[in-house]
Structures are given as structure tokens and as C-alpha cells.
Amino acid sequence: MAVAVGHPRRAVIDQAWRAIGPGVEVLSTDDGGPLSRTVKRIIDPLVLRLRSNPQYSLPVVTSETAAAMHDLIVRNGPELCAAATWFETLKLERRRLRIRTGNAQELYFPVCFELAVTKGAPAPHDHQTAAGVLQGIHQGRDRTAIEVLQQYVASPDVVSMLADQLDRSWRDVRAGDIVTGPFLAELGTVLGPATSHRAAAARQQVWNAVIADATPYNLGALVRVEAAELPWSIVELGLSSVAPQRQPRVSGDSDSDRPLDRSVVDRVRSTLRRALDRDALPDIPLLCEEEVDRACAPWGLLGEDKQATLVAGIEIAVELAPLNLNMASRYALAAQIQARLRKEAYVLHARRYLAAGGPIHPRQQQVVDDLAAYAQPYLSRLWARLHGRDVWQEPCDDVDGVRSLLEGVARSVSLDHRQRIKAMLELQVAG
Amino acid sequence: MRLVADSGLWSSGPVPAGLAALPLVAVLEVSGAVLSWTVDEPTAATQITFTDLSRADWLWRVVGESGHVAVASTLGTLAAPVAEPRTIELTSVDIVPGSVGPLRRLAVGHWLRRWWPASRRDGIAGLDRALLDVEVALLSVGAQGFFTDDTLDSDLAELLVPHAPALIMHVRDDDPRIRDLVRAGVGLADDIGIDGVGWPELFAILDDSTAILEIPAGGRDDYALAAGADVGPRGATPIARGVASINWSAVPPAIFDAGESNVDWSVAVAGSAVVAVVRAAVIGPDPATGVAVRVRSGAVGGGGALDAAGHATLTLVDTQQRPMTESAAWDHDWTNTSVLVGAEVSESRQSRERVRRWARARLDGPADDAFLAEILAGESSY
Numbered sequence: 040m041a042v043a044v045g046h047p048r049r050a051v052i053d054q055a056w057r058a059i060g061p062g063v064e065v066l067s068t069d070d071g072g073p074l075s076r077t078v079k080r081i082i083d084p085l086v087l088r089l090r091s092n093p094q095y096s097l098p099v100v101t102s103e104t105a106a107a108m109h110d111l112i113v114r115n116g117p118e119l120c121a122a123a124t125w126f127e128t129l130k131l132e133r134r135r136l137r138i139r140t141g142n143a144q145e146l147y148f149p150v151c152f153e154l155a156v157t158k159g160a161p162a163p164h165d166h167q168t169a170a171g172v173l174q175g176i177h178q179g180r181d182r183t184a185i186e187v188l189q190q191y192v193a194s195p196d197v198v199s200m201l202a203d204q205l206d207r208s209w210r211d212v213r214a215g216d217i218v219t220g221p222f223l224a225e226l227g228t229v230l231g232p233a234t235s236h237r238a239a240a241a242r243q244q245v246w247n248a249v250i251a252d253a254t255p256y257n258l259g260a261l262v263r264v265e266a267a268e269l270p271w272s273i274v275e276l277g278l279s280s281v282a283p284q285r286q287p288r289v290s291g292d293s294d295s296d297r298p299l300d301r302s303v304v305d306r307v308r309s310t311l312r313r314a315l316d317r318d319a320l321p322d323i324p325l326l327c328e329e330e331v332d333r334a335c336a337p338w339g340l341l342g343e344d345k346q347a348t349l350v351a352g353i354e355i356a357v358e359l360a361p362l363n364l365n366m367a368s369r370y371a372l373a374a375q376i377q378a379r380l381r382k383e384a385y386v387l388h389a390r391r392y393l394a395a396g397g398p399i400h401p402r403q404q405q406v407v408d409d410l411a412a413y414a415q416p417y418l419s420r421l422w423a424r425l426h427g428r429d430v431w432q433e434p435c436d437d438v439d440g441v442r443s444l445l446e447g448v449a450r451s452v453s454l455d456h457r458q459r460i461k462a463m464l465e466l467q468v469a470g
Numbered sequence: 471m472r473l474v475a476d477s478g479l480w481s482s483g484p485v486p487a488g489l490a491a492l493p494l495v496a497v498l499e500v501s502g503a504v505l506s507w508t509v510d511e512p513t514a515a516t517q518i519t520f521t522d523l524s525r526a527d528w529l530w531r532v533v534g535e536s537g538h539v540a541v542a543s544t545l546g547t548l549a550a551p552v553a554e555p556r557t558i559e560l561t562s563v564d565i566v567p568g569s570v571g572p573l574r575r576l577a578v579g580h581w582l583r584r585w586w587p588a589s590r591r592d593g594i595a596g597l598d599r600a601l602l603d604v605e606v607a608l609l610s611v612g613a614q615g616f617f618t619d620d621t622l623d624s625d626l627a628e629l630l631v632p633h634a635p636a637l638i639m640h641v642r643d644d645d646p647r648i649r650d651l652v653r654a655g656v657g658l659a660d661d662i663g664i665d666g667v668g669w670p671e672l673f674a675i676l677d678d679s680t681a682i683l684e685i686p687a688g689g690r691d692d693y694a695l696a697a698g699a700d701v702g703p704r705g706a707t708p709i710a711r712g713v714a715s716i717n718w719s720a721v722p723p724a725i726f727d728a729g730e731s732n733v734d735w736s737v738a739v740a741g742s743a744v745v746a747v748v749r750a751a752v753i754g755p756d757p758a759t760g761v762a763v764r765v766r767s768g769a770v771g772g773g774g775a776l777d778a779a780g781h782a783t784l785t786l787v788d789t790q791q792r793p794m795t796e797s798a799a800w801d802h803d804w805t806n807t808s809v810l811v812g813a814e815v816s817e818s819r820q821s822r823e824r825v826r827r828w829a830r831a832r833l834d835g836p837a838d839d840a841f842l843a844e845i846l847a848g849e850s851s852y
């Protein structure tokens with residue numbers, strides 16, 4: 040075996056953190072390392088800026104990268120110390136105002152660092168800034184944006200304008216000739232194993248071809264055609280309540296939460312709710328206009344890379360069944376995710392939340408049945424993530440990024456499912 | 471360190487116990503891996519099953535930096551172990567002594583919540599659920615470096631939320647160990663923003679310590695005993711009777727007495743029907759309502775669900791669903807009658823015995839890693 044070189048990413052952060060010295064105790068664990076939330080909410084996004092520095096996000100980094108990370112963190116020492124003081128100030132104010140909602144670290148950490156960068160350390164006895172910050176955090180900033188949206192679409196003129204645009208856009212999307220064979224073969228490479236650098240590079244090239252291929256677009260256009268021949272049913276996949284897909288509406292509460300059933304206004308509303316950095320969004324009229332086109336695009340997504348990722352996700356989703364011991368997988372990635380899901384199901388057995396092969400209490404039957412239809416929640420969540428990326432124009436052109444998105448969605452759906460299985464058991468404790 | 475293929479995943483240490491030995495397995499789900507131990511083998515190796523090595527950003531804490539890099543570079547160049555069993559030796563990689571101790575203790579805490587064999591028959595006292603959950607939550611905070619991703623075991627709010635009423639009772643306890651634990655738990659709840667029944671009151675009590683004096687005294691709810699557990703079949707002489715044992719992994723915890731032979735059954739005539747009367751010994755605090763029960767004896771059988779007290783009366787029918795007649799019942803050989811409570815699982819009586827032995831030893835002389843709830847249960851047994 041070759042001598043392994045490199046440094047675990049988290050160890051690098053830990054050491055750099057300790058090098059800052061005193062002043063960051065409230066952001067640290069008892070043994071002096073950074074709190075998990077310090078890493079998640081401050082170091083990763085605001086100090087290392089993983090979005091623009093992907094080399095800092097690898098699980099094992101080179102010595103050079105490690106040195107750069109170390110340097111960056113230590114150089115931010117004064118800001119981190121100031122952020123720590125801000126956190127103490129906000130916590131005191133939180134106690135004074137008897138605020139008890141939300142996780143203080145989760146909510147306040149990013150703001151504290153922002154304050155540290157813009158204002159330095161807090162002035163002594165400055166209650167006002169702290170009180171203002173807490174007010175901003177706890178009074179639901181997203182309410183205002185959603186109110187603006189409601190007012191905007193309350194106008195009949197606006198609705199009819201959007202409806203006209205919707206009719207035109209919907210008609211513009213037509214399926215071209217479609218041959219799925221070569222495309223699915225390419226997906227096999229994308230979702231297959233890559234154990235060498237060369238294979239990994241080849242896989243990236245194939246993905247480049249896949250997202251330039253018209254097949255995902257055509258498949259998405261075809262799901263709205265009566266009697267079209269498709270490899271799957273969008274109803275069974277949980278993407279739509281009817282097949283073929285219906286033209287979406289401008290507004291009105293959908294009778295279903297299926298991605299392709301949702302109205303334009305409903306879709307904009309989720310964008311506003313999810314938006315952490317709302318300033319970066321276009322204003323409401325533009326957002327609605329854009330969303331009309333997006334709702335009419337194949338799979339309800341504008342980016343061809345997003346459409347391709349959704350199709351890849353469908354191919355994975357149909358092979359996932361956490362409680363099925365004998366699930367066959369065509370793709371290595373699906374097999375790997377399935378193996379994880381099986382292990383996570385084992386944890387439920389080991390914790391007496393599930394008996395071998397089924398519910399441990401009849402009350403859980405519904406959730407256990409849901410687990411058998413794993414593709415539906417999986418694709419709903421994948422679609423929501425892709426929708427977000429589509430709105431913010433974040434690319435899905437990196438094959439490893441796409442694969443880790445497909446894995447991450449499985450992880451969060453599994454956790455969600457398992458928490459429901461637990462909750463169904465614990466109902467009786469409360470009742 | 472030796473890595474072996476375990477159902478498509480790489481795993482260190484021995485291959486995990488099958489489902490039959492489940493009552494003995496303590497697990498902890500951390501970011502990118504599941505750790506497991508056998509509860510009554512404190513010195514046995516930790517088993518680490520990697521669900522996603524790239525998410526296991528804590529590995530260096532357990533095997534050192536070079537170990538972490540060695541594992542990552544070795545597994546990074548290998549396909550998932552899907553085919554035949556495979557083994558990899560990583561000669562220079564070992565678990566750093568002491569590094570997994572706190573994780574094992576946390577896993578045991580989770581295990582205690584679900585498998586502790588409380589039994590009136592066996593004299594194994596129940597554990598105080600509120601104190602146990604608070605201690606598990608506090609240990610989880612200490613292990614936060616292992617929960618970069620949310621996992622089944624990273625949700626602290628869920629551990630604390632139900633317990634405000636019980637903690638209100640504990641806040642004024644004479645025992646300083648209890649008071650300290652409760653205070654630490656409430657401090658944590660304050661930080662993570664817990665809301666729910668009783669919490670505003672609990673926060674208010676600790677904000678204003680003089681208020682403590684106004685709280686009415688309340689007893690500790692060690693384990694609520696449901697009534698009527700030991701009642702045997704009454705009335706006319708039964709046609710047959712016997713006992714059975716419940717598989718722990720077939721039923722949710724905190725319902726049944728964990729002793730062996732905890733189900734009494736009898737066959738009797740009720741009106742024109744032949745019925746099986748089943749009485750499972752319950753210990754609570756949760757009711758047995760809805761738990762499935764099945765009686766089978768040769769070609770006859772019956773099924774249904776238990777009531778809150780663990781009782782059920784099942785009409786016996788043959789394979790064609792025809793009711794059994796009284797004369798057929800007297801002629802029937804009831805020797806091989808099985809009574810199945812809960813789901814159908816395989817579980818060995820031997821592993822239950824091992825758990826009881828281990829639990830008794832913990833109560834008799836508290837272990838170094840004992841939870842306060844165990845210590846208190848041990849003290850109450852004298």
C-alpha cells in the first residue's frame with residue numbers, strides 16, 4: 040500500500056481553531072475544538088467559503104490546501120473572537136427578552152460573524168443592536184416577501200397576463216424524436232463505479248454529454264402527451280397526480296403536493312420560503328414571470344442539467360427499497376445507497392422501532408407502506424432541491440456534485456421516514 | 471484494523487450480530503457510519519460500519535489523522551463490496567485507546583431507553599425515563615463532533631420535549647445529583663429552543679429559584695405499574711393452559727414485563743365458542759393496546775389484538791375458518807401450542823438471559839459508566 044498523504048479536513052479546522060487562542064470559548068466545545076455548528080454555520084460558509092473554494096470541502100485535503108485553510112482561519116481570529124462576544128451579547132438579550140424559540144447557535148452564529156465583520160466587537164451595554172438583531176431573526180423575515188407576492192397576484196390583470204404567458208409557454212414545449220437507449224447507457228456510466236482518476240475523468244465527460252443531450256428534455260415533454268411510451272409512470276413516481284401531466288395553473292391551491300401539479304404562485308412561494316439570501320432574488324413580478332416559464336418547461340425545470348439530474352434521480356429512485364432485502368440494482372450508485380438504507384433500517388431494528396420485516400406496532404403500518412414506495416418522497420425532495428438550484432442558477436454540471444446530491448436526498452428522506460416510524464410508536468406515550 | 475464486507479458496506483471489527491441477538495446490540499448512528507457494540511462485552515472491539523466514508527469527518531478522532539487518511543485512500547480506490555466477502559488489512563490503522571469510550575456510553579444510553587428489562591417478576595426496577603433521556607441528550611452534546619450530518623441520534627429536542635412535567639417534579643429533589651442533572655438539561659433546552667407542555671413553567675422555576683418552594687411535592691414515577699397483570703384465567707376449569715414468552719424485538723418497549731414466561735394462556739368455552747384467553751404481564755407505562763397476538767395449535771388457531779392491560783380473548787377456528795367445537799377442543803392435543811405476541815421474529819431466550827444478567831449486575835454494583843437513572847434504580851432496589 041502506498042503511503043497515504045493528506046490531512047482530514049475536520050482535523051485541519053480543529054487545529055487551526057485551537058491556534059486562535061482564547062476568546063472563542065462560547066463557539067468551542069469543552070475540549071477546545073470548534074462546535075459543530077461553528078463549523079457548519081460560520082467556518083464553512085463564511086470563513087472558508089466552500090461555495091467558491093470547493094477544494095476546501097474535500098474530506099481529505101493536500102498539505103498545501105491544509106496550510107491555506109489553517110492560515111485563513113487563523114487570520115480570521117479577531118473576527119471570530121468578536122463573533123463570540125456578539126454571541127454572548129445576543130444570548131444575554133435572548134434571556135432578557137425571554138425568547139425561547141429556535142436553536143440559538145443555529146440562528147445567531149451567522150449573524151454574529153456578519154456583525155463582527157461589519158461592526159467589530161459589540162460596544163459595551165449596547166442592548167439596542169442586539170435587540171434589533173433578535174427582532175429581525177424572530178419575526179419571520181419571509182412574511183413580508185410572501186405578503187408582497189399575495190398582493191401582486193391579487194390583481195386580476197396580473198393573473199390574466201401570467202395566464203396568457205403560461206398558455207404560450209406551454210404550447211412552445213414539444214417533444215422531438217426520442218431514442219432513449221444510448222442515453223440510458225450513458226447514465227449507466229454516470230451512476231456506475233469509478234475507482235481510478237481516469238475512470239472519474241471519463242465519467243465527467245459522459246455527464247457533460249448527458250446534460251447536452253436532448254433526451255431528458257424530450258422525456259419531460261413527452262410526459263404531457265396522451266399515450267406516450269415512457270419507461271416509467273409519472274403518477275407512480277409521485278411526480279404528478281395524473282398522466283399525462285396537466286398544464287399548471289397560475290394560482291390556486293393545488294389539490295396535491297406533487298411537484299408537477301403545483302401552481303406558479305405556489306412554486307414562487309416555496310422559493311421565497313427557502314430563500315436565505317433574499318436580496319439575490321429578482322423582484323416579485325420578474326420572479327413570477329420566470330416561474331411561469333419554469334413551470335412550463337419539461338419536468339418543471341429550466342436548466343437542462345437539472346432536467347438530466349432529475350432523470351438520473353428517477354433511475355436511482357426506482358431501485359431503492361429500505362425494507363427489501365433482495366432489491367436488484369442496475370447501477371452501482373443505487374446499490375450503494377440501498378446498502379446504506381438497509382443499514383439504517385438495521386438501526387431501527389436494533390432500537391426496537393421496527394421488527395424484522397415489518398412494523399413493531401400496527402400503528403406504524405402506514406409509514407412502513409410508505410417506505411415501500413420510496414421513490415415518491417425521494418423524487419419530491421430531489422425535485423425541490425433542483426427547483427431551488429434552477430431558481431438560483433446553480434449548475435449541476437459536476438458529476439460528483441450530482442452524485443452527492445442524489446445521495447444526500449436519500450439520506451434526508453431516510454431520516455425523515457425513520458423519524459416518522461419512531462413518532463408513530465411514541466404517540467402512545469403522549470396519548 | 472481489518473475491514474470486512476458487510477452487506478455492501480465496509481465494516482471494521484466483527485461482522486454484526488444477526489437480528490436474533492438484537493437485544494444485546496447497542497448502536498450509535500453518527501455521520502457516515504453506524505457504530506455497534508455488544509452491551510455485555512465491555513472490552514470487545516468497536517464495530518464501525520461505514521455508510522458513507524466521505525461524511526465520516528470525525529474518523530481522525532478515532533483512528534488518528536494518518537489512520538483516517540489511510541482508510542480514505544484505501545477505500546476510495548475500491549468499489550463497494552457488493553460481490554463476494556472481502557477483507558482488507560490496514561496494518562498501521564488502529565482505534566486510539568479511549569477515543570470511542572464516550573460514544574459507547576452514548577450507545578448504551580440509547581440502548582437503555584429501549585431494552586432495559588424492567589420486570590416485577592425478576593425484580594429488575596425500571597429506569598426513570600426523564601432522567602435517562604436528559605443524560606443521553608447531554609452526552610450527545612459532548613459527542614457533537616460526530617454528528618455533522620443529522621442522524622437518528624442527533625435530535626436532542628426530541629429527547630427532552632416530553633419530560634417537562636417530570637423534570638418539574640425533580641427540580642426540587644433532595645438529591646443533588648438529580649437537581650444538577652435537571653439543571654444541566656434545562657440549560658440545554660434553553661439553548662436549543664425547546665417548546666412544549668410544561669416547558670415555560672419549568673424555565674420560569676429555574677429563572678426564579680424562590681418559586682421552587684411553591685411547587686407541590688411529587689413522588690418519582692419510577693415505573694407505573696398497570697393493574698391486573700398477574701391475574702390468571704378464572705371461572706370454569708380450562709380445557710388447557712400454558713405459558714409463553716414474548717420476544718422483546720417483536721414488541722415496543724415499556725409495555726410488557728420483561729420476565730420469561732410472561733404470557734399465560736388458557737383454552738375455555740365461552741358461550742358456544744371455544745376461545746383462547748391470553749394474558750400478557752404488563753409493566754407499562756405504555757398500554758398494550760393494539761399489539762397483535764396469535765394462538766396456534768396444530769390445525770386450529772386464532773388471532774387478534776391485546777387490550778390496554780395485555781388481555782385478549784380469541785375465538786379459535788380451523789384452517790377453513792370454522793369455529794372449533796367444544797368436543798373437538800377436549801379431544802385436541804394442546805401440547806404444542808404457540809402464543810405469539812407482536813411481530814414474527816426470531817430471538818433467542820439465551821440473549822434475553824444475558825441481558826437480565828447484565829442488568830442485575832449493573833443494579834447490584836453500579837458500573838463506572840452507569841447512568842444516574844441506573845444508579846437510582848439500584849439504590850431503590852435495596
